[in-house]
Amino acid sequence: NAGVTQTPKFRILKIGQSMTLQCAQDMNHNYMYWYRQDPGMGLKLIYYSVGAGITDKGEVPNGYNVSRSTTEDFPLRLELAAPSQTSVYFCASSRNAGVFYGYTFGSGTRLTVV
Amino acid sequence: DAKTTQPPSMDCAEGRAANLPCNHSTISGNEYVYWYRQIHSQGPQYIIHGLKNNETNEMASLIITEDRKSSTLILPHATLRDTAVYYCIVGQTYSGAGSYQLTFGKGTKLSVIP
Numbered sequence: 705n706a707g708v709t710q711t712p713k714f715r716i717l718k719i720g721q722s723m724t725l726q727c728a729q730d731m732n733h734n735y736m737y738w739y740r741q742d743p744g745m746g747l748k749l750i751y752y753s754v755g756a757g758i759t760d761k762g763e764v765p766n767g768y769n770v771s772r773s774t775t776e777d778f779p780l781r782l783e784l785a786a787p788s789q790t791s792v793y794f795c796a797s798s799r800n801a802g803v804f805y806g807y808t809f810g811s812g813t814r815l816t817v818v
Numbered sequence: 819d820a821k822t823t824q825p826p827s828m829d830c831a832e833g834r835a836a837n838l839p840c841n842h843s844t845i846s847g848n849e850y851v852y853w854y855r856q857i858h859s860q861g862p863q864y865i866i867h868g869l870k871n872n873e874t875n876e877m878a879s880l881i882i883t884e885d886r887k888s889s890t891l892i893l894p895h896a897t898l899r900d901t902a903v904y905y906c907i908v909g910q911t912y913s914g915a916g917s918y919q920l921t922f923g924k925g926t927k928l929s930v931i932p
Contacts, residue, residue: 796861809863811860812860814859
């Protein structure tokens with residue numbers, strides 16, 4: 705059971721470039737989330753999805769887009785990378801909403817924008 | 819406004835009990851207390867949660883005061899692998915639509931010393 709798999713683990717982008725952070729889970733969880741964590745800070749929710757075809761904004765959605773075409777996958781798209789998007793990105797999933805003990809996190813993608 | 823207050827850092831000798839405090843003076847009657855930890859650069863990991871009774875599992879114990887305004891996470895025999903940032907979170911559990919955001923603060927950095 706792989707859990708939540710994120711790729712790539714590390715990436716350096718130049719300002720203005722685009723990229724997609726991949727997230728896949730094999731637990732048949734309906735709910736998936738993208739968080740970012742800046743150095744020394746807690747996690748902030750970027751986007752979340754309650755099921756295939758349904759996504760919604762979290763606390764810090766500007767500069768990002770998401771899609772959820774399947775239950776398993778929840779990619780995060782950065783269209784025009786900016787230095788403020790330098791962060792560690794975590795994908796998570798849960799079987800139910802609002803059941804905060806049920807979150808499974810991936811190992812993260814460390815992104816640097818230069 | 820922060821819903822929880824935790825000390826920024828603590829030290830604990832290996833093999834001794836680690837007691838991590840958390841203040842949540844504005845907690846409402848239907849909000850749970852959850853604890854997660856984040857081991858260096860990895861995704862957060864669920865530890866334990868509780869409503870008003872003390873809870874214990876294979877990882878830790880959670881002691882919640884009678885007025886529910888504070889709690890303590892206890893790692894009974896800390897090891898070097900318990901060195902991590904520990905997050906105390908309060909939130910409601912919903913059976914359906916509701917808050918999807920797991921709000922992380924800065925947590926407590928626990929250092930287990932040999």
